[in-house]
Amino acid sequence: MTEVRTIRLLLSYAGGEFHGWQSQPGLANVQDTLEAAIEAVCGERVTVHGSGRTDAGVHALGQVAHCELRARLPCAGLQRALNARLAASVRVLRAEEAPPGFHARHDARGKLYRYRIYRESVCPPWLAGYVYHHPYRLDEAAMAAAAPGFLGRHDFRSFAAAPEKRTPPLASCERRLTRSELRREGAELVYEVYGDGFLHHMVRNLVGFLLEIGRGARRGSEIPAVLAARARRAAGPTAPARGLYLVRVDYDGAEAWHEAPPQL
């Protein structure tokens, strides 16, 4: 009888090539793509569990996933074989044996997301799918000053997609953010947010609200009331997926997994 190993994968993918992370019939998605590649390489049908779903168009610099595997292939060989078979739009940056019982979603302790807003009047062709091109007037200083207003433990229901979509019940909408920072980086306005978990569309809705502040339609001082409202309509629009990156997922005692490849 062959022993089952838990394999942990560090992944990078270009979100524009997929209809999101989650398995769904007839639409290209990262999960099905990985499961098909693993079956082709190992002759084994497995389920690949991600640390969380990413929506269509959202990119991953360092997504983490796991699966249970019987095949005895060494991890380095598995990584090479998967990369040789997968399309260039998804890459296995690392494969390694995880402690038995490791679960990419349940064990995730923190996640870092980044959102890129391109501010020049003309967006270079190769960045079009990788930033939100917003060349119009924004009060960037007001946005930067407001960003830390999301810090701390709050019920983020106002920034979650409508509940019928897939948001958990009200009781579990509390999340703790320990970084919420907006800054200029050359031609881009970059928002970074770190938290112990995120609701569906949460980062894009936080960015959408910051953009409303930049446009002068809302003020940073409204954030406490918007959070207290616990209603999606209290916040702002959802920023486009293409500017969003899952940068890294953190686990207890796995510092090395913090690394992510260079961004474009």
Add this chain to the structure above:
Amino acid sequence: MTEVRTIRLLLSYAGGEFHGWQSQPGLANVQDTLEAAIEAVCGERVTVHGSGRTDAGVHALGQVAHCELRARLPCAGLQRALNARLAASVRVLRAEEAPPGFHARHDARGKLYRYRIYRESVCPPWLAGYVYHHPYRLDEAAMAAAAPGFLGRHDFRSFAAAPEKRTPPLASCERRLTRSELRREGAELVYEVYGDGFLHHMVRNLVGFLLEIGRGARRGSEIPAVLAARARRAAGPTAPARGLYLVRVDYDGAEAWHEAPPQL
């Protein structure tokens, strides 16, 4: 009677989205795309002349083109209207009135090309269409030492695509290179070449030969003999299009056109 103006365009495009620059029925190409956009914006059917063709997959940071236009639209308005109509994969960085008789191809005095070779074992998904991924062993020092061997005025017939394709007759295969330099930039090996003109596939064939040197299959000292042979078979393979960028095109008295947008 409306006067005809000569309009000069500075363009950037992602080569992977097009079957090259040149107009051809049934295949997406940059020239047809621009002509259709100009017709939609100005109601005028024009021919757009590029400084030269770029092959399918070759990117442009700063291609230059011109057309003759009767429409009275100001240049800044023309640029905005074209960018609003064009796909994100091609951008008009600038539009301006050129001296009468200006010709993007005939008047070009020099061109700068760049070729990017990605050396890490795993290529990030977003770079896959924008570099040649070559993670295998290369003697980079030997390649760098050999690169200046192409400098000067030579008959580059050995580095031109087969004549039946579209290479000019032997008499006109002389070109003068004033930069030919290979260097490391982080994870990439970057080759830059500046010349008064280039034959079909010439940069990709120069890179192909440098890669042969890197593999140890050829030596830099062979370059004079390869040039003297004036035969395509004397040189090496053609490097893939996706690593190649037309960086800029120079004209007499038009320094401002040297600018190009940031690369990814």
